Amino acid sequence: MTISSAYIHIPFCQQICHYCDFTKFFYNERLADEYLEALKKEIHTYIPGEKAKVKTIFVGGGTPTAVNHQQLKRLLVMIDEHFDVSACHEYTFEANPGDLDVEKVRLLKEYGVDRISLGVQVFDDDMLEQIGRVHKVKDVYTNVDRLIQAGLTNVSIDLMYALPGQTVDHFEKTIDEAMQFDLPHYSSYSLQIEPKTIFYQRYKKGTLVKPPEEDEAEMYELLQRKLAGAGVHQYEISNFSKPGFESQHNLTYWNNEYYFGIGAGAHGYLPGKRTINIRPLPAYTKQAMASGKPILHEEPVGLKEKMEEEMFLGLRKTEGVSISEFKKKYEKEMMDVFGEAIPKLMERNLLEKQEGMVALTPRGRILGNEVFQEFLLDD
Structure with a gap:
């Protein structure tokens, strides 16, 4: 990994x-x-x-x-x-x-x-x-x-x-x-x-x-x-x-890449899971010294979650998310997965497509949270 x-x-x-x-x-x-x-x-x-x-x-x-x-x-x-x-x-x-x-x-x-x-x-x-x-x-x-x-x-x-x-x-x-x-x-x-x-x-x-x-x-x-x-x-x-x-x-x-999250309350992203460490200092210290793994919670990250996160993390970047990179990573067409959300957001002038990228418009940057929630998929 x-x-x-x-x-x-x-x-x-x-x-x-x-x-x-x-x-x-x-x-x-x-x-x-x-x-x-x-x-x-x-x-x-x-x-x-x-x-x-x-x-x-x-x-x-x-x-x-x-x-x-x-x-x-x-x-x-x-x-x-x-x-x-x-x-x-x-x-x-x-x-x-x-x-x-x-x-x-x-x-x-x-x-x-x-x-x-x-x-x-x-x-x-x-x-x-x-x-x-x-x-x-x-x-x-x-x-x-x-x-x-x-x-x-x-x-x-x-x-x-x-x-x-x-x-x-x-x-x-x-x-x-x-x-x-x-x-x-x-x-x-x-x-x-x-x-x-x-x-x-x-x-x-x-x-x-x-x-x-x-x-x-x-x-x-x-x-x-x-x-x-x-x-x-x-x-x-x-x-x-x-x-x-x-x-x-x-x-x-x-870019939705993996990273270690080390220390009290730290969040990490490892293959297949996101981790959250214990926050209170005495509890963190005690567990870290006992096992070296002061993890409070692990959340599995499957394909659905990865694709959602690819969009609402990647759209924070001005350049947006690459349509071809999305397909390469997940072996699915972006429009097959988010075919409802993208046209709707483009119609509201919150999203735009250009040069193989999907990106926020200037208005979309101000209303980012409204955009991101549209990329939550049904189970």
Whole structure:
């Protein structure tokens, strides 16, 4: 079996953001030490022998850079012992602006990390505080400069829009400031109010109000126009890059390829099944140390599920899904399988066919979830 990528989850944060529903816990040195030991056991269960060759490694969170220097080195050594980092096409670490001191940047560079994803969100100190972020705008400048000076020039920054109190003009200023860095990659996501978050509790109480839907759509269209004008092309619903700097790891997901999911709450996709790991930290650590397999749930993936996922993952890409590749993978014509959904969505100007591809229209990108549900097949 060919596993294209590895996702490794580090669940620790210095502060919990008000919108975040990922598996995360306040950083504690002892808990982090125990977690790294459990993580090593899980990785070794997947890769007991020679180093695994994968195209991409992505270390996400939480905030992987929230751990101390010794723990970061331990994590990097662990990854290097189990994966052939030298053969990896892309090795990404997520980071919080402000976490990256000189020593952490040096360690990342030394152990082969070649891409950094910075959670910037907005260029406004007051709004950063309102959404629960601990960094300041000045930290973004300091950290980006530090990374580039160290030769880590493949930097991506995440932005958020449709935040409480955010106007179209406010988001435009954030886009303009972000573009001044002239980075190779930008990601931008609208606020989703998820259960078990601080924002969800406020929303239920009526104390949190998102901008109107038309403002949210205008923010998204503004983002597309501004980045396109700067030569940063949109290659996925929420992702933009200069040519050649598309996130190879995220393309693993959207191309429906296999990947390891390692760590508390991590999702993986292995031949014939999708896996979800145990989320609570003590339970994850206990099970990982006992068996090396801290899996909460395994879901079989048959032909039906593969074809569905091919469409609603692949359609996230601007280029869409290849009609010929679909037939090659599944030995079925796309129109034989989705002959009802595709014409209906084309009629609504949500989908288009061109040059052997089926892709979302600009309107379809805004209404993506409506499109994707049309590709769920009857049993």
